[in-house]
Amino acid sequence: MTPLLSFANVGKCFPDGGREITVLDGVSFEVDAGVFVGLYGPRRSGKSTLLRIAAGIEQPDTGTVRYDGRALQDMTRSQRGRLLRHELAFMASGDWRPHPGESVVDHVAMSLGSEGLTVRDARRRALGSLERVGVTATCADEPAGSLSLAERTLVMLARAIVHEPRVLLVDEPAVMPSLSDRSRFYVLLRELAGERGMALLVVSEEMGALQGSGLMMSISGGEVCTTAEQGIVVPLPRRSARAAERSGS
Amino acid sequence: MAEAITNTRGWMRGASAPLRGALLGIVLERPGHGGDLASRLVARLGATWRIDTNDVYRLLDQLVAEDLVTAREEPRRDNARRTRVVYRPTDLTEGAMTAWMETLLPREPVRLGLHAKLAVARDEDAYRLLAALRDYERECLRLAQLVAPSANEMRSWTALVMDCTRDAVWRQLQADVDWATQTRQRINERIRARER
Numbered sequence: 001m002t003p004l005l006s007f008a009n010v011g012k013c014f015p016d017g018g019r020e021i022t023v024l025d026g027v028s029f030e031v032d033a034g035v036f037v038g039l040y041g042p043r044r045s046g047k048s049t050l051l052r053i054a055a056g057i058e059q060p061d062t063g064t065v066r067y068d069g070r071a072l073q074d075m076t077r078s079q080r081g082r083l084l085r086h087e088l089a090f091m092a093s094g095d096w097r098p099h100p101g102e103s104v105v106d107h108v109a110m111s112l113g114s115e116g117l118t119v120r121d122a123r124r125r126a127l128g129s130l131e132r133v134g135v136t137a138t139c140a141d142e143p144a145g146s147l148s149l150a151e152r153t154l155v156m157l158a159r160a161i162v163h164e165p166r167v168l169l170v171d172e173p174a175v176m177p178s179l180s181d182r183s184r185f186y187v188l189l190r191e192l193a194g195e196r197g198m199a200l201l202v203v204s205e206e207m208g209a210l211q212g213s214g215l216m217m218s219i220s221g222g223e224v225c226t227t228a229e230q231g232i233v234v235p236l237p238r239r240s241a242r243a244a245e246r247s248g249s
Numbered sequence: 250m251a252e253a254i255t256n257t258r259g260w261m262r263g264a265s266a267p268l269r270g271a272l273l274g275i276v277l278e279r280p281g282h283g284g285d286l287a288s289r290l291v292a293r294l295g296a297t298w299r300i301d302t303n304d305v306y307r308l309l310d311q312l313v314a315e316d317l318v319t320a321r322e323e324p325r326r327d328n329a330r331r332t333r334v335v336y337r338p339t340d341l342t343e344g345a346m347t348a349w350m351e352t353l354l355p356r357e358p359v360r361l362g363l364h365a366k367l368a369v370a371r372d373e374d375a376y377r378l379l380a381a382l383r384d385y386e387r388e389c390l391r392l393a394q395l396v397a398p399s400a401n402e403m404r405s406w407t408a409l410v411m412d413c414t415r416d417a418v419w420r421q422l423q424a425d426v427d428w429a430t431q432t433r434q435r436i437n438e439r440i441r442a443r444e445r
Binding site: 040042183186187190206207208210211212213214215216217218220221225226227 | 383386387390391393394396398399400412415416419420422423426427430431433434437
Protein backbone atom coordinates (compact mmCIF):
# COMPACT_ATOMS: atom_id res chain seq x y z
CA MET A 1 0.00 0.00 0.00
CA THR A 2 1.31 3.46 -0.89
CA PRO A 3 1.92 5.57 2.22
CA LEU A 4 0.06 8.86 2.32
CA LEU A 5 3.22 10.83 3.01
CA SER A 6 6.79 9.62 2.67
CA PHE A 7 10.26 11.05 3.13
CA ALA A 8 13.10 9.26 1.33
CA ASN A 9 16.65 10.30 2.19
CA VAL A 10 15.66 13.95 2.58
CA GLY A 11 18.42 16.48 3.26
CA LYS A 12 18.32 20.21 3.90
CA CYS A 13 21.08 22.72 4.68
CA PHE A 14 20.89 26.39 5.64
CA PRO A 15 23.68 28.95 5.34
CA ASP A 16 25.05 30.20 8.65
CA GLY A 17 27.58 32.96 8.09
CA GLY A 18 30.27 31.47 5.90
CA ARG A 19 29.31 27.89 6.80
CA GLU A 20 26.43 25.57 6.09
CA ILE A 21 24.35 23.95 8.79
CA THR A 22 22.84 20.55 8.03
CA VAL A 23 19.30 20.63 9.38
CA LEU A 24 18.09 17.37 7.86
CA ASP A 25 20.43 14.56 6.90
CA GLY A 26 19.10 11.49 5.08
CA VAL A 27 15.69 11.56 6.75
CA SER A 28 13.38 8.70 5.77
CA PHE A 29 10.00 7.74 7.19
CA GLU A 30 6.43 7.06 6.12
CA VAL A 31 3.05 8.23 7.36
CA ASP A 32 0.07 5.99 6.58
CA ALA A 33 -3.53 7.16 6.44
CA GLY A 34 -5.13 7.53 9.86
CA VAL A 35 -1.85 7.16 11.74
CA PHE A 36 -0.55 9.57 14.37
CA VAL A 37 3.17 10.23 14.02
CA GLY A 38 4.93 12.25 16.72
CA LEU A 39 8.32 13.91 16.26
CA TYR A 40 10.16 15.05 19.37
CA GLY A 41 13.11 17.41 19.23
CA PRO A 42 14.58 20.32 21.16
CA ARG A 43 14.57 23.88 19.81
CA ARG A 44 16.42 24.43 16.54
CA SER A 45 16.66 20.70 15.89
CA GLY A 46 15.06 20.94 12.43
CA LYS A 47 11.59 19.65 13.27
CA SER A 48 9.76 22.74 11.93
CA THR A 49 11.81 22.59 8.72
CA LEU A 50 10.82 18.94 8.34
CA LEU A 51 7.16 19.84 8.75
CA ARG A 52 7.37 22.73 6.25
CA ILE A 53 8.98 20.37 3.75
CA ALA A 54 6.17 17.84 4.39
CA ALA A 55 3.66 20.60 3.63
CA GLY A 56 5.48 21.54 0.41
CA ILE A 57 6.16 25.05 1.76
CA GLU A 58 9.92 24.46 1.56
CA GLN A 59 11.89 22.27 -0.81
CA PRO A 60 14.50 19.74 0.29
CA ASP A 61 18.05 19.98 -1.10
CA THR A 62 18.25 16.22 -1.58
CA GLY A 63 15.89 13.26 -1.44
CA THR A 64 12.20 12.95 -2.23
CA VAL A 65 8.98 13.76 -0.40
CA ARG A 66 5.89 12.05 -1.78
CA TYR A 67 2.24 12.68 -1.09
CA ASP A 68 0.01 9.76 -2.09
CA GLY A 69 2.79 8.50 -4.37
CA ARG A 70 3.39 11.85 -6.13
CA ALA A 71 6.72 13.63 -5.57
CA LEU A 72 6.14 17.15 -4.25
CA GLN A 73 9.24 18.37 -6.12
CA ASP A 74 7.65 17.36 -9.45
CA MET A 75 4.58 19.51 -8.78
CA THR A 76 4.30 23.14 -9.80
CA ARG A 77 4.07 25.80 -7.11
CA SER A 78 0.32 26.19 -7.72
CA GLN A 79 -0.22 22.40 -7.54
CA ARG A 80 1.56 22.35 -4.19
CA GLY A 81 -0.54 25.32 -3.06
CA ARG A 82 -3.73 23.49 -4.05
CA LEU A 83 -2.55 20.40 -2.17
CA LEU A 84 -1.98 22.51 0.93
CA ARG A 85 -5.44 24.05 0.67
CA HIS A 86 -7.32 20.78 0.13
CA GLU A 87 -5.47 17.61 1.14
CA LEU A 88 -2.93 18.77 3.70
CA ALA A 89 -3.41 21.20 6.55
CA PHE A 90 -0.53 22.97 8.23
CA MET A 91 -0.93 24.48 11.66
CA ALA A 92 1.89 26.38 13.37
CA SER A 93 1.45 28.26 16.62
CA GLY A 94 3.41 31.24 15.23
CA ASP A 95 1.14 31.63 12.18
CA TRP A 96 -1.65 33.60 13.82
CA ARG A 97 -2.32 36.53 11.53
CA PRO A 98 -5.99 37.56 11.50
CA HIS A 99 -6.91 40.71 9.59
CA PRO A 100 -7.65 43.70 11.83
CA GLY A 101 -11.27 43.59 12.99
CA GLU A 102 -11.92 40.15 11.44
CA SER A 103 -14.30 37.96 13.45
CA VAL A 104 -13.35 34.44 14.52
CA VAL A 105 -15.86 32.81 12.18
CA ASP A 106 -14.72 34.92 9.22
CA HIS A 107 -11.09 34.06 9.97
CA VAL A 108 -11.96 30.37 9.66
CA ALA A 109 -14.31 30.88 6.68
CA MET A 110 -11.61 32.82 4.77
CA SER A 111 -9.58 29.65 4.38
CA LEU A 112 -12.47 28.18 2.34
CA GLY A 113 -12.15 31.03 -0.19
CA SER A 114 -10.91 28.81 -3.02
CA GLU A 115 -13.64 26.16 -2.66
CA GLY A 116 -16.31 28.03 -4.65
CA LEU A 117 -18.71 28.31 -1.69
CA THR A 118 -21.04 31.21 -1.02
CA VAL A 119 -20.10 33.37 1.95
CA ARG A 120 -23.09 31.97 3.82
CA ASP A 121 -22.07 28.36 3.20
CA ALA A 122 -18.45 29.08 4.08
CA ARG A 123 -19.55 30.69 7.37
CA ARG A 124 -21.84 27.73 8.10
CA ARG A 125 -18.96 25.28 7.60
CA ALA A 126 -16.67 27.48 9.66
CA LEU A 127 -19.20 27.51 12.50
CA GLY A 128 -19.45 23.70 12.36
CA SER A 129 -15.68 23.41 12.54
CA LEU A 130 -15.49 25.90 15.44
CA GLU A 131 -18.21 24.04 17.29
CA ARG A 132 -16.34 20.75 16.86
CA VAL A 133 -13.21 22.15 18.51
CA GLY A 134 -15.27 23.60 21.36
CA VAL A 135 -15.43 27.28 20.36
CA THR A 136 -18.93 28.51 21.17
CA ALA A 137 -21.17 30.41 18.72
CA THR A 138 -20.95 33.57 20.87
CA CYS A 139 -17.16 33.50 20.77
CA ALA A 140 -17.30 32.98 16.99
CA ASP A 141 -18.50 36.56 16.49
CA GLU A 142 -15.74 38.08 18.64
CA PRO A 143 -12.83 39.84 16.92
CA ALA A 144 -10.15 37.18 16.27
CA GLY A 145 -7.48 39.55 17.59
CA SER A 146 -9.04 39.54 21.09
CA LEU A 147 -8.61 35.83 21.79
CA SER A 148 -6.44 34.23 24.46
CA LEU A 149 -3.59 31.92 23.46
CA ALA A 150 -5.66 28.82 24.26
CA GLU A 151 -8.67 30.07 22.24
CA ARG A 152 -6.39 31.09 19.38
CA THR A 153 -4.94 27.58 19.18
CA LEU A 154 -8.44 26.10 18.99
CA VAL A 155 -9.43 28.54 16.24
CA MET A 156 -6.26 27.65 14.31
CA LEU A 157 -7.24 24.01 14.60
CA ALA A 158 -10.77 24.78 13.39
CA ARG A 159 -9.26 26.64 10.41
CA ALA A 160 -6.93 23.73 9.67
CA ILE A 161 -9.68 21.08 9.62
CA VAL A 162 -12.46 23.10 7.97
CA HIS A 163 -11.58 21.82 4.51
CA GLU A 164 -11.38 18.24 5.82
CA PRO A 165 -7.75 17.44 5.04
CA ARG A 166 -6.33 13.92 4.84
CA VAL A 167 -3.15 14.93 6.67
CA LEU A 168 -2.87 17.41 9.51
CA LEU A 169 0.61 18.80 10.20
CA VAL A 170 0.93 20.48 13.60
CA ASP A 171 3.98 22.51 14.61
CA GLU A 172 4.30 22.81 18.38
CA PRO A 173 0.91 22.30 20.01
CA ALA A 174 2.38 22.74 23.52
CA VAL A 175 2.10 26.54 23.59
CA MET A 176 -0.80 26.97 25.99
CA PRO A 177 0.28 28.02 29.49
CA SER A 178 -2.32 25.87 31.29
CA LEU A 179 -1.49 22.16 31.55
CA SER A 180 -5.17 21.18 31.54
CA ASP A 181 -5.81 23.25 28.38
CA ARG A 182 -2.88 21.50 26.74
CA SER A 183 -4.12 18.09 27.81
CA ARG A 184 -7.58 18.82 26.42
CA PHE A 185 -6.05 20.01 23.16
CA TYR A 186 -4.00 16.81 22.73
CA VAL A 187 -7.13 14.72 23.35
CA LEU A 188 -9.04 16.83 20.81
CA LEU A 189 -6.31 16.37 18.19
CA ARG A 190 -6.42 12.59 18.61
CA GLU A 191 -10.22 12.49 18.56
CA LEU A 192 -10.40 14.56 15.37
CA ALA A 193 -7.82 12.39 13.65
CA GLY A 194 -9.67 9.25 14.73
CA GLU A 195 -13.16 10.33 13.66
CA ARG A 196 -11.99 11.69 10.28
CA GLY A 197 -9.43 8.99 9.47
CA MET A 198 -6.90 11.81 9.19
CA ALA A 199 -3.15 11.20 9.41
CA LEU A 200 -1.50 13.35 12.05
CA LEU A 201 2.12 14.51 12.07
CA VAL A 202 2.84 16.51 15.21
CA VAL A 203 6.23 18.01 16.09
CA SER A 204 6.96 19.28 19.58
CA GLU A 205 9.74 19.99 22.04
CA GLU A 206 7.57 18.32 24.71
CA MET A 207 7.23 14.57 24.50
CA GLY A 208 3.94 14.75 26.39
CA ALA A 209 2.39 16.51 23.39
CA LEU A 210 2.96 13.36 21.34
CA GLN A 211 1.04 11.06 23.67
CA GLY A 212 -0.97 8.41 21.89
CA SER A 213 1.17 8.47 18.74
CA GLY A 214 1.46 5.21 16.83
CA LEU A 215 4.94 6.07 15.57
CA MET A 216 7.34 8.08 17.66
CA MET A 217 10.43 9.78 16.27
CA SER A 218 13.12 12.11 17.58
CA ILE A 219 15.40 14.46 15.70
CA SER A 220 18.85 15.80 16.51
CA GLY A 221 21.86 16.82 14.44
CA GLY A 222 19.69 16.47 11.34
CA GLU A 223 19.12 12.75 11.95
CA VAL A 224 15.81 11.16 12.76
CA CYS A 225 15.51 8.20 15.10
CA THR A 226 12.27 6.27 14.75
CA THR A 227 10.56 3.43 16.58
CA ALA A 228 9.80 1.88 13.18
CA GLU A 229 13.47 0.92 12.78
CA GLN A 230 14.85 -2.28 14.17
CA GLY A 231 17.63 -1.96 16.70
CA ILE A 232 21.13 -2.99 15.72
CA VAL A 233 21.71 -6.49 16.97
CA VAL A 234 25.29 -7.00 18.05
CA PRO A 235 26.05 -10.73 18.28
CA LEU A 236 27.50 -11.83 21.59
CA PRO A 237 31.11 -13.03 21.32
CA ARG A 238 31.41 -16.78 21.14
CA ARG A 239 32.55 -18.38 24.36
CA SER A 240 35.98 -19.88 24.16
CA ALA A 241 36.25 -23.65 24.54
CA ARG A 242 38.19 -23.12 27.76
CA ALA A 243 35.47 -20.91 29.29
CA ALA A 244 32.82 -23.47 28.32
CA GLU A 245 34.91 -26.20 29.93
CA ARG A 246 35.28 -24.14 33.13
CA SER A 247 31.51 -23.63 33.44
CA GLY A 248 30.98 -27.32 32.82
CA SER A 249 28.76 -26.98 29.73
CA MET B 250 -1.23 0.38 66.21
CA ALA B 251 1.88 2.54 65.96
CA GLU B 252 4.00 -0.33 67.25
CA ALA B 253 2.44 -2.71 64.76
CA ILE B 254 3.31 -0.36 61.93
CA THR B 255 6.89 -0.05 63.18
CA ASN B 256 7.08 -3.82 63.21
CA THR B 257 5.96 -4.00 59.61
CA ARG B 258 8.54 -1.53 58.32
CA GLY B 259 10.45 -4.41 56.73
CA TRP B 260 8.01 -4.36 53.84
CA MET B 261 9.16 -0.83 53.06
CA ARG B 262 12.73 -1.94 52.40
CA GLY B 263 14.24 -3.27 49.22
CA ALA B 264 13.76 -2.69 45.52
CA SER B 265 10.14 -3.92 45.53
CA ALA B 266 9.01 -1.56 48.31
CA PRO B 267 7.33 0.92 45.90
CA LEU B 268 5.31 -1.88 44.32
CA ARG B 269 4.30 -3.28 47.74
CA GLY B 270 3.20 0.21 48.81
CA ALA B 271 1.24 0.73 45.59
CA LEU B 272 -0.41 -2.68 46.05
CA LEU B 273 -1.52 -1.68 49.55
CA GLY B 274 -3.17 1.39 48.04
CA ILE B 275 -4.90 -0.71 45.40
CA VAL B 276 -6.21 -3.22 47.97
CA LEU B 277 -7.39 -0.38 50.23
CA GLU B 278 -9.34 1.14 47.37
CA ARG B 279 -11.13 -2.10 46.61
CA PRO B 280 -10.41 -5.74 47.50
CA GLY B 281 -9.87 -8.08 44.58
CA HIS B 282 -8.33 -11.28 43.32
CA GLY B 283 -4.69 -11.35 42.22
CA GLY B 284 -5.34 -10.83 38.51
CA ASP B 285 -7.68 -7.91 39.18
CA LEU B 286 -5.18 -6.25 41.54
CA ALA B 287 -2.35 -6.77 39.02
CA SER B 288 -4.31 -5.21 36.15
CA ARG B 289 -5.35 -2.25 38.33
CA LEU B 290 -1.73 -1.79 39.39
CA VAL B 291 -0.57 -1.80 35.74
CA ALA B 292 -3.33 0.68 34.82
CA ARG B 293 -2.19 3.03 37.58
CA LEU B 294 1.57 2.84 37.13
CA GLY B 295 1.61 2.35 33.37
CA ALA B 296 3.15 -0.19 31.03
CA THR B 297 6.63 1.32 31.43
CA TRP B 298 6.88 -0.26 34.89
CA ARG B 299 6.83 -3.65 33.15
CA ILE B 300 4.98 -5.30 36.00
CA ASP B 301 4.92 -9.09 35.86
CA THR B 302 1.70 -10.68 37.20
CA ASN B 303 3.74 -13.43 38.89
CA ASP B 304 5.65 -10.73 40.78
CA VAL B 305 2.35 -9.28 42.00
CA TYR B 306 1.39 -12.65 43.54
CA ARG B 307 4.83 -12.85 45.20
CA LEU B 308 4.42 -9.33 46.63
CA LEU B 309 0.91 -10.12 47.84
CA ASP B 310 2.26 -13.19 49.66
CA GLN B 311 4.80 -10.93 51.39
CA LEU B 312 2.06 -8.50 52.43
CA VAL B 313 -0.04 -11.41 53.74
CA ALA B 314 2.98 -12.61 55.77
CA GLU B 315 3.29 -9.09 57.24
CA ASP B 316 -0.43 -9.18 58.18
CA LEU B 317 -1.09 -6.15 55.98
CA VAL B 318 -3.42 -8.04 53.65
CA THR B 319 -5.60 -11.10 54.12
CA ALA B 320 -6.01 -13.80 51.49
CA ARG B 321 -9.17 -15.89 51.61
CA GLU B 322 -10.79 -18.25 49.15
CA GLU B 323 -14.21 -16.96 48.17
CA PRO B 324 -16.81 -18.20 45.68
CA ARG B 325 -16.55 -16.62 42.24
CA ARG B 326 -19.33 -14.22 41.28
CA ASP B 327 -19.87 -15.88 37.90
CA ASN B 328 -19.72 -19.46 39.22
CA ALA B 329 -20.42 -20.02 42.92
CA ARG B 330 -19.14 -23.59 42.76
CA ARG B 331 -15.65 -22.37 41.96
CA THR B 332 -13.52 -20.26 44.26
CA ARG B 333 -10.65 -17.84 43.99
CA VAL B 334 -8.37 -16.07 46.44
CA VAL B 335 -9.52 -12.56 47.29
CA TYR B 336 -7.15 -10.11 48.96
CA ARG B 337 -8.62 -7.69 51.51
CA PRO B 338 -7.14 -5.02 53.80
CA THR B 339 -6.57 -5.75 57.49
CA ASP B 340 -6.78 -3.40 60.50
CA LEU B 341 -3.14 -2.54 59.89
CA THR B 342 -3.38 -1.64 56.18
CA GLU B 343 -4.63 1.93 56.50
CA GLY B 344 -1.92 2.84 59.02
CA ALA B 345 0.79 1.12 56.97
CA MET B 346 -0.28 3.02 53.88
CA THR B 347 -0.11 6.33 55.79
CA ALA B 348 3.31 5.42 57.20
CA TRP B 349 4.54 4.61 53.67
CA MET B 350 3.25 7.95 52.39
CA GLU B 351 5.07 9.73 55.24
CA THR B 352 8.34 7.83 54.86
CA LEU B 353 11.06 9.42 52.81
CA LEU B 354 12.19 6.53 50.62
CA PRO B 355 15.81 6.59 49.44
CA ARG B 356 16.27 7.64 45.83
CA GLU B 357 16.92 4.78 43.44
CA PRO B 358 20.53 4.80 42.23
CA VAL B 359 21.09 6.18 38.72
CA ARG B 360 22.53 2.99 37.32
CA LEU B 361 22.22 2.63 33.60
CA GLY B 362 24.23 -0.03 31.77
CA LEU B 363 25.05 2.51 29.11
CA HIS B 364 26.56 4.86 31.71
CA ALA B 365 29.00 2.13 32.70
CA LYS B 366 29.97 1.49 29.07
CA LEU B 367 30.44 5.21 28.50
CA ALA B 368 32.54 5.61 31.65
CA VAL B 369 35.20 3.15 30.51
CA ALA B 370 34.90 3.35 26.71
CA ARG B 371 38.10 3.31 24.69
CA ASP B 372 38.77 5.57 21.72
CA GLU B 373 38.05 2.71 19.35
CA ASP B 374 34.64 2.18 20.98
CA ALA B 375 33.30 5.52 19.65
CA TYR B 376 31.21 3.96 16.87
CA ARG B 377 29.95 1.20 19.17
CA LEU B 378 28.86 3.87 21.64
CA LEU B 379 27.08 5.78 18.88
CA ALA B 380 25.13 2.64 17.97
CA ALA B 381 24.34 1.90 21.62
CA LEU B 382 23.16 5.48 22.23
CA ARG B 383 20.92 5.35 19.18
CA ASP B 384 19.43 2.05 20.35
CA TYR B 385 18.87 3.54 23.78
CA GLU B 386 17.18 6.60 22.25
CA ARG B 387 14.91 4.30 20.23
CA GLU B 388 14.11 2.26 23.34
CA CYS B 389 13.11 5.46 25.18
CA LEU B 390 10.83 6.40 22.29
CA ARG B 391 9.28 2.92 22.34
CA LEU B 392 8.63 3.26 26.08
CA ALA B 393 7.09 6.71 25.48
CA GLN B 394 4.76 5.07 22.97
CA LEU B 395 3.62 2.65 25.70
CA VAL B 396 2.43 5.43 28.02
CA ALA B 397 -1.34 5.61 27.87
CA PRO B 398 -2.54 9.05 26.75
CA SER B 399 -4.31 11.36 29.21
CA ALA B 400 -8.06 11.37 29.54
CA ASN B 401 -10.13 14.38 28.54
CA GLU B 402 -11.14 15.52 32.01
CA MET B 403 -9.13 15.57 35.24
CA ARG B 404 -12.02 16.12 37.61
CA SER B 405 -11.37 13.19 39.93
CA TRP B 406 -8.41 12.87 42.26
CA THR B 407 -7.52 9.50 40.70
CA ALA B 408 -7.43 10.99 37.19
CA LEU B 409 -5.19 13.81 38.44
CA VAL B 410 -2.63 11.60 40.21
CA MET B 411 -2.56 9.16 37.28
CA ASP B 412 -1.87 12.04 34.91
CA CYS B 413 0.92 13.32 37.15
CA THR B 414 2.42 9.79 37.12
CA ARG B 415 2.30 9.73 33.30
CA ASP B 416 3.84 13.19 33.20
CA ALA B 417 6.76 11.97 35.33
CA VAL B 418 7.43 9.17 32.85
CA TRP B 419 7.23 11.52 29.84
CA ARG B 420 9.65 13.95 31.40
CA GLN B 421 12.11 11.27 32.45
CA LEU B 422 12.10 9.69 28.98
CA GLN B 423 12.42 13.11 27.36
CA ALA B 424 15.47 13.87 29.54
CA ASP B 425 16.97 10.48 28.60
CA VAL B 426 16.44 11.13 24.87
CA ASP B 427 18.03 14.59 25.26
CA TRP B 428 21.03 13.07 27.02
CA ALA B 429 21.44 10.33 24.37
CA THR B 430 21.21 12.78 21.45
CA GLN B 431 23.59 15.28 23.03
CA THR B 432 26.09 12.57 23.85
CA ARG B 433 25.93 11.31 20.25
CA GLN B 434 26.54 14.85 19.02
CA ARG B 435 29.57 15.27 21.29
CA ILE B 436 31.07 11.96 20.18
CA ASN B 437 30.38 12.80 16.51
CA GLU B 438 32.04 16.19 16.91
CA ARG B 439 35.13 14.53 18.35
CA ILE B 440 35.24 11.94 15.55
CA ARG B 441 35.01 14.73 12.95
CA ALA B 442 37.70 16.79 14.72
CA ARG B 443 40.07 13.81 14.72
CA GLU B 444 39.42 13.12 11.05
CA ARG B 445 40.34 16.69 10.07
